[in-house]
Amino acid sequence: MSVRQRLFAGTQLKQLREKHELRQAELAAQLGISPSYLSQLEHDDRPLTAKLVERVARQFPLDWQDFRSDDTEQLALTLREALADPLFAAPFAPDAIARLAEQQPGFAKAFVALHASYRRTTQRLEMVDEALTLDADDDARLPWEEVRDWFHLSNNYVDLIDRSAESLAHSIAGPDGVASTEALRRHLEDAHAINVAIAPGEALRRYDPRARVLHVAAAQTGPSIRFQIAYHVAATSLSAAIREIAESARLKSDAARELLTIGLANYAAGALLMPYGVFRRSARDCRHDVDRLALLYQTSFEQTCHRLSTMQREGERGLPIFFCRVDMAGNITKRHSATRFQFARFGGACPLWVVHEAAAIPDRILVQVAETPDGLRYISIAKGLVKSSGRFDRTPRRFAVALGCEVQHAAEFVYADGIDLLSERAATPIGVSCRICPRLDCDQRAYPPSDQQIAVDLFRRGVIPYEMKT
Template sequence: MKKLFLGRQIRSLREKAQLTQRDFAERLGLSTSYVNQLENNQRPVSAPVLLTLSERFGLDLASLSVDDDDRLIAALQEVFADPVLAGAAPGLQDFKMVSQNAPDFAHALVRLHQAYRQMGEQLAQFDDRLARDEGLARPTPYEEVRDFFHFENNYIHELDLAAEELATRLSPSGRIFARDLAQYLEERHGIAVERRRAGTAGEGAIRRFDREQRRLYLNEALPESTIVFQLAHQIALLEAGDIVEAVVARARFQTSDAAQVARIGLANAYAGGLVLPYRAFLSAAQETRHDLDLIADRFGASLEQVAHRLSTMQRPRLKGIPFFFARVDRAGNITKRHSATKLQFARFGAACPLWNVHRAFESHGAIIRQLAETPDGSRYISLAAHVVKKSGGYSGPVLHYAIALGAEIAHARDIVYCDDLDLTREAAFEPIGVSCRICERLTCPQRSVPPLNRAISIDSDDRRLVPYAIR
């Protein structure tokens, strides 16, 4: 069981109560030196002390999570893998201390490194126009919002609760139909829903709301699961505004563009909670042992919607299995990503070519499986599938993506896709990494670039699959 270090939280509780360490220790029935060690993360918090802190000082036990620290530690490790910081190699304990005692500092350092990397990449392209742009060093709005959701564990509690409450009122069974949401929009907001061909609503159009006419136009070529989601998104824009604005204010985005992107993302989060309400969805996932097709059939949802929702099941005291989720295009770009596991996706560059998500494009209509092991020794079951998105007739755009969903192998008994796999055979687990530039596997035949923190040597008389040796 992972040890729990809560130095920053304990110090905050003591300072809020306006107590010295000695007085605080007396209230807890501990020695002053013990409290000092707890506050400086020199000792983990025991279960009895945890309960005492909850009873006497109101510590919210449901809010405690080591997952946030894991994600922040992984981000810091990637920062210090950059060769610009060569010679500065903090140990794991140092990373833990910073993430637990000074998380704001750690987040700022990650953002600073992201800005540095972005500037370097843009300068490398000799783009003079961008070089004169004063906003060069900032992350793009989408990157900033992606990081926000990442550190929120892709779960916004107040939005999810509000969405679930409405879903329960609309459909006690848990399944929401398009007619339910269309009727609700008309009765509650006086908005008529009309389905049109894409050509009459604009090339590639999905949803358009005419505020003056109080009409919501939807592309009739869209699958029913997308229609339902877009109706739910419109309800979010109409009813969840106060919650959305409070979350945006809390996030303190650097630009107004990022704030606007976040509003859309938060409306999508509400829509996901409405279409796939938390408790009903969690129950279905556990009952089917996370069979994606069965869950999709039960809720009338798409495979991607189900996989994405599984990665958000992090409600305090009612958590599901921690999953990672990603969506990749044909060029290998990760267009959606989230991980509630220790596996963290590369912030820069392409994903590991050995990951089965790339093979999904070759397996139409099938969910392919992979037992994978990352360089830190963690083992996962990774599921991947090819998804196609259409929005028109013969000449309409067709988008191709691969989605990946995975969990640590410790959860195998609760995942139906593991049933006939030999989890005891070492060779069954394929070695994968996060990205080549930070991967420590020195003999990988698929390596595209050397690790950032390693030197290379080239022997003109000895040509291997990878044209250099890593030192």
């Protein structure tokens, strides 16, 4: 049997304590150890035990990712995350998890892979929900639905595109990675002999290949103009990588492949404007305050939220969040979850979720503690947005975006400040959609769950016109 490498992490522990402005006694209390023991750990006189690894990872999940650790520790961490699923009622001891990762790494990896497969199967409940709603099977999906599912099942992270865009951003803007509109224009001109013309126009972005001019509509906001230029920079400079991924994707139609190409270029534009490494650090420094990040990176609220949902690089993950965009009719037009939170694929999402209220109240951030049927709680924010059409006779586009994380990450999410997360009354019970929600006592239910039979009484009427047979 191999001898497990002991983990000395004194420097990282001290940096973590100083970052959170904690005294030794305060951090020691959080970890359940004495201040003198913590002092020994910080001076590398003693290694971290499995129990302490568990406590540090639980108390500071994002900071723990940056700790120095060997492959066994990384495996133990991913195994610990899988075993934290509410599916398992009893907690597993940290020492047992560490021993399993050390002594049976093959089994531990297989278990983690099996749990990931279970999660993907759970996600496909959304597709079942769609089929029930539309009386359609998987083969009937429209091209844009195929592309949306491709990104969702790819965990909303495309490594080749993301790293290529990050490298391109550094070459355009330098180490800070924030490429100004003027820097993007110069890159198009110097690298591709393409000029940018910002002027009134019907199309938000239109490229004239003969004149080699990119026309961008001036009526857009500054962040939108910058994104349109970044899109063309990415589509031109990273065309080979985008084409490689689009051609290898398992899609059923050429239309879906073309839409995926556009989606990958949009993804690359976001990664170009908000390069992974510097953006991840900024997000953590300001505790994922979207408005602060948007000002820092000259991006819109929606663009910033979307980018936060793509922080899924192996070994450098960001805050596990969910993100979606909902229109005024309740249709979810963008969605991704790096958490255990599930979305309805189309309209019919839970009416108790705050995103529906936000769609009618623009430019105001609403905060909600939501509890899903599996007992997990989330801090959820939603903001209504309006995109002007630039003309009186055309209706502006109105929608809302939602962003959230599990309450265990509340310390990293500025929107959780001031909320009593332990209060039983603080959480709003929500579900995915009425068709698959098991809550039988919900007054907002639109129709019964698909796996229940209803009982109708001609002489009794409750808030909803039927009851479930027990």
